[in-house]
Amino acid sequence: MLATVAAEFAYWQTSIFKLLMAFVAVLIPAGGTVYLYLFKMVSFLQSRLGPMEAGPYGSLQLVAEVGKWAQKEDVVPSRADAFVFKAAPYVVLISTFLLVIVVPFGPDAVFADFDTGIFLALAVSSISVIGILMAGWASASKYSLLGGLRAAGQLIAYELPMVLAVVGVVIQAGTLNMQGIVEAQTTGEIFGWGALGHPFILTQFVGFFIFLIAVQAELAQTPFDMPVAESELVTGYMTEYSGFRFLLFFIGEFATANIFAFLASVLFLGGWSVPPFIMDAVPGLAPQVDGLAAALGGTTGVAEASFSPWFNLIGPVVMAVKMLALTFIVYWVRFTYPRFREDQLQSFAWKVLIPISLVNIAVTGVLKVVF
Amino acid sequence: MIHLLAQEASPGAMSDTGIWISNIFFYVIAAVAVVAALKLVTTANVVHAALYLLVVLSAVAATYVILGAEFAAATQVLVYLGAIMVLLLFGVMLTRARIGADSDLDHEQRWIGGLVAAGLGAVMVYSLWEGFGSDKLPADMQPQRTQMVSDEIFSTYIVPFEALSVLLLAALIGAVVVARRD
Numbered sequence: 057m058l059a060t061v062a063a064e065f066a067y068w069q070t071s072i073f074k075l076l077m078a079f080v081a082v083l084i085p086a087g088g089t090v091y092l093y094l095f096k097m098v099s100f101l102q103s104r105l106g107p108m109e110a111g112p113y114g115s116l117q118l119v120a121e122v123g124k125w126a127q128k129e130d131v132v133p134s135r136a137d138a139f140v141f142k143a144a145p146y147v148v149l150i151s152t153f154l155l156v157i158v159v160p161f162g163p164d165a166v167f168a169d170f171d172t173g174i175f176l177a178l179a180v181s182s183i184s185v186i187g188i189l190m191a192g193w194a195s196a197s198k199y200s201l202l203g204g205l206r207a208a209g210q211l212i213a214y215e216l217p218m219v220l221a222v223v224g225v226v227i228q229a230g231t232l233n234m235q236g237i238v239e240a241q242t243t244g245e246i247f248g249w250g251a252l253g254h255p256f257i258l259t260q261f262v263g264f265f266i267f268l269i270a271v272q273a274e275l276a277q278t279p280f281d282m283p284v285a286e287s288e289l290v291t292g293y294m295t296e297y298s299g300f301r302f303l304l305f306f307i308g309e310f311a312t313a314n315i316f317a318f319l320a321s322v323l324f325l326g327g328w329s330v331p332p333f334i335m336d337a338v339p340g341l342a343p344q345v346d347g348l349a350a351a352l353g354g355t356t357g358v359a360e361a362s363f364s365p366w367f368n369l370i371g372p373v374v375m376a377v378k379m380l381a382l383t384f385i386v387y388w389v390r391f392t393y394p395r396f397r398e399d400q401l402q403s404f405a406w407k408v409l410i411p412i413s414l415v416n417i418a419v420t421g422v423l424k425v426v427f
Numbered sequence: 428m429i430h431l432l433a434q435e436a437s438p439g440a441m442s443d444t445g446i447w448i449s450n451i452f453f454y455v456i457a458a459v460a461v462v463a464a465l466k467l468v469t470t471a472n473v474v475h476a477a478l479y480l481l482v483v484l485s486a487v488a489a490t491y492v493i494l495g496a497e498f499a500a501a502t503q504v505l506v507y508l509g510a511i512m513v514l515l516l517f518g519v520m521l522t523r524a525r526i527g528a529d530s531d532l533d534h535e536q537r538w539i540g541g542l543v544a545a546g547l548g549a550v551m552v553y554s555l556w557e558g559f560g561s562d563k564l565p566a567d568m569q570p571q572r573t574q575m576v577s578d579e580i581f582s583t584y585i586v587p588f589e590a591l592s593v594l595l596l597a598a599l600i601g602a603v604v605v606a607r608r609d
Contacts, residue, residue: 137526140478171573176501182509186481189516193474196526208517215509232573 074167081156085379086311091118092380093387094310101391125306128299133196136296140194145297145304147187152311154180159318160234162328162371163363173234174226177319178219181274184312185211188283191305192293203292206398207283211274213405218270220413221263224420225256225323238327242363251333257324262416264324266409268385271316273405275309277386279393282401313386314379321378328371329363341366453493460486471528473519481512498573 065073095117099106107114132138157167158177170176185208192204226232229240237256244254257264273280284292294305321327335341341364396404460483467479484507491500534540580588 135526137472137474140474170497170501172497172501175505175573176497179501179505179509182505182513185513186508186516189513189520190478193516193520194526201520205517205520208513212510212513212517 078153078156078167081159081161082152082311082315083307085314085376086307087118089314089380089383089387090310091115093383097384097387098391101388122303125299125303130300131296131298133296135196137194137196140190141296142301144187144191144194145301145308147190148184148308149187149304151180151182151184151187152308152315154183155312155315155319158234159315159322159375160238160328160371161375162368163235163365165328165368165371166235169233169235172232174222174237174319174323175232177234178215178222181312181316182211182215184308187308188293191297195293195296197296199289199295200293203283203289203295206289207276207293210276210280210283210401213402214270214273214280214409217266217405217409217413218274220410220417221260221266221270222323223417224260224263224413227417227420227424228256228259234322234327238322238329241326242329242332252331253326253329255324255326255331260324260416260420262412264320266413266416267320267323268382269409271313271320272386272389273401274316275313275386277313277390279389279396280401281395282398285395313383317379317382317386318375320382321375325378325382328367328375330370330374335364341370449493453490456486456489456493460490471530471532472525473523473529473532474516476532477512477516477519480515481508484508484512498576 091114095106095114107117110116110120132141155177158170158173160166160169160173188207188211189204192200192202192207195201225237229237231237231240241255242253246252246254246258276283283289284294289295294302297305330341463479463482463486467476467483470476470479484503488500488503488508491497491503
């Protein structure tokens with residue numbers, strides 16, 4: 057029913073809708089997690105109330121903050137490289153928006169269903185490093201340059217375990233396509249018992265933990281916040297930024313945290329789908345035999361079962377719940393642990409995470425062949 | 428030749444409008460790539476040159492997407508933008524990265540360099556023209572499946588693939604040996 061409605065829109069109409077939805081998918085979760093976790097959760101962890109004045113229970117604090125930033129003067133240091141300085145926050149934001157287009161929120165609710173979905177996501181996530189290096193260099197400040205270089209070194213080091221952690225999931229799912237990974241987890245069975253499907257966190261828990269650690273480091277969140285260590289580098293590459301451009305970095309940081317959480321929920325927690333026993337219990341959710349199967353199979357080439365079109369509405373909610381659970385871990389760790397030293401940080405990536413993830417790949421490959 | 432490339436762009440059986448739009452996108456991306464490449468060799472700042480190279484490489488990745496070669500595009504972004512360019516910028520910024528014009532970036536031999544580049548360009552245009560000329564791709568061309576790429580690599584081209592990986596491994600070990608002077 058929903059599928060037929062969707063089919064009546066022209067290509068340009070769906071394109072405009074997708075463009076608007078990309079902004080929704082980036083900005084709403086970012087605002088939500090900043091309020092829920094950065095303002096409120098950390099306050100409760102530290103036995104205080106957090107913002108209470110703006111709006112009921114401080115819920116409009118973020119609007120006030122954005123207004124504050126938007127009206128600040130846009131300062132460019134006099135010796136800075138003005139164009140590169142101004143462009144850098146947008147490069148970081150472009151990386152965020154390119155990341156969100158591969159995330160599926162439902163059987164049809166996907167911005168672009170790339171054949172190489174997760175591979176493309178890992179590729180574009182590294183574009184933000186370029187923005188950070190640009191910001192660090194163009195600011196013409198020692199703090200900024202050091203922060204940018206530290207960020208680049210750290211992001212290169214932790215990108216590798218992240219990619220390697222995903223390889224295990226890709227081996228198990230047998231596809232790089234995000235929809236294919238969701239489907240493999242929904243239709244999968246654990247020793248012939250299919251009620252729960254087969255969320256890859258059960259078999260790829262090593263990969264899951266490595267992925268979460270690497271995400272924490274990619275986002276330069278504590279304990280991996282050496283690039284923006286305020287006690288020695290002010291705020292690293294962001295030191296010279298003010299007003300709206302600082303806000304762009306801020307949005308980029310928190311939106312990317314959410315999108316990595318979305319990616320992790322697709323890879324390890326079953327994505328927008330729900331376990332089959334819920335699907336069987338709720339009328340109308342049970343997989344259909346044909347109709348949508350042809351449509352889905354035509355686009356991904358891997359789809360065998362077909363999902364109820366209601367998942368286009370349920371999917372985003374399921375994804376939001378999983379995303380909130382995962383970002384909770386990110387901020388919980390962020391506000392709990394002290395900072396790694398630079399050398400500990402590098403050796404942790406190269407000497408601990410990468411060997412473990414390589415072993416994980418080897419074991420997964422052997423088990424995939426055996427079973 | 429350029430027209431042919433743009434026609435190849437149509438993922439699946441595409442309408443005339445689709446081909447027309449992908450043509451426009453191809454020309455825009457090609458223009459960006461050419462302008463950025465020219466600025467890359469004429470700019471007087473080494474970091475600016477690196478950033479222009481970045482634009483050129485992204486434009487090439489965008490062309491791959493238009494051609495329906497998603498895997499090549501993603502690899503281009505991962506390897507060139509995400510790794511090589513980051514490493515290059517990292518190295519440049521760590522060693523010499525003045526802000527503003529750098530006088531010693533220019534070179535006495537720039538005219539010879541220009542000649543060589545023009546000659547190389549002429550050879551490439553000629554060979555592509557001779558090789559493909561007025562060839563047309565089938566109208567119902569599908570985007571290249573990643574599975575097709577991997578099947579080809581691990582069956583038809585398995586020997587060159589393994590030889591290349593051994594070569595890269597040897598280069599890697601060689602780099603470690605050269606860099607470590609214990």
